[in-house]
Amino acid sequence: MPPWRGGLRTIAIPTFDGPPREQALAAVAQRQWGVVTLAQLRALGFGDGAVKHRVRLGRLHRVHRGVYAVGHRALQRRGRWLAAVLAFGPQAALSHVTAAVHWDLLHSAQTRIDVTAPRSRAGGEGIRLHRTRCLDARDMTTHKSIGVTTVARTLLDLAATEPPRRVERAFAQALRLRIYDHAEVLDVLTRASGYRGTAVLARVTELEPRWTRNGFEADFLSLIRRAGLPEPLVNEPFDVPDHGPCEPDFHWPGHCLIVETDGWETHGTRAAFETDRAKDAALTAAGYRVLRFTVRTEPEIALRRVRALLLSAGSRPRSGSPGR
Secondary structure (H helix, E strand, C coil), X not given: CCCCCCCCCCCCCXXXXXXXXXXXXXXXXXXXXXXXXXXXXXXXXXXXXXXXXXXHHCCEEEEECCEEEECCCCCCHHHHHHHHHHCCCCCCEECHHHHHHHCCCCCCCCCCEEEEEECCCCCCCCEEEEEECCCCHHHEEEECCEEEECHHHHHHHHHHHCCHHHHHHHHHHHHHHCCCCHHHHHHHHHHCCCCCCHHHHHHHHHCXXXXXXXXXXXXXXXXXXXXXXXXXXXXXXXXXXXXXXXXCCXXXXXXXXXXXXXXXXXXXXXXXXXXXXXXXXXXXXXXXXXXXXXXXXXXXXXXXXXXXXXXXXXXXXXXXCCCX
């Protein structure tokens, strides 16, 4: 059983013959991203009257029913996540997109917190509750002091709710971080027979994953695959003569073709403009064709241009071109 399972969740309460209870409370809050439960307060010796008194004084701030921020309301993101999980009891866990962000599998601007908990629990403000009759203990763990679905279960939940390209990005990132366990995924798929998302996850994990930096790159890769064009290398570095290391978005070594998908957030400055042009010049001198597309480019136009260059180049690699 994970160490945070049970009534007091993340920590062991200090004994009372040691530090005063205020110091003990501070220690709990420090280990729990600034939040504490009512059960933990009672275990530390704070009666309901003492809790209400500290709320009036601003020493405790109610976040959810039975969960308080200690000292101030300005919780870090993981403090808000832990508070949401604690609000639903020991059978709850961070899940879906929020779990993927917690595991560093995805980036998301989503503000609502995904929590999976038993069907009998009520919802909470700012929380997207995914009700389940029972979340198997094998699908739950602790990561950075927060109860969360395992990487394998997180991928399954993403497959049930997110576009396949997002699932592939998360899958590739799990491999990149070396936290992917295929045996665990197979176990999750076997136990989740009939659950929405199993077919998508099975298909994604059979692919040769390509890690993409953003949604624009992921969309472009999907476009290439749907068109049946040769699979490119994605974000893989190599050295360019008279330039040095280069990490193109998409690279077909055998066709001497490079495609860059430019977004304003990474290419919208003068320095980025000048760096891109210097790199393009070095690549051109080395025998490469370089195409740049922006989010405004029509997908059909981008696909037509890439296909034309791939066909015109055939599959004769340039001398010294790095292979796949």
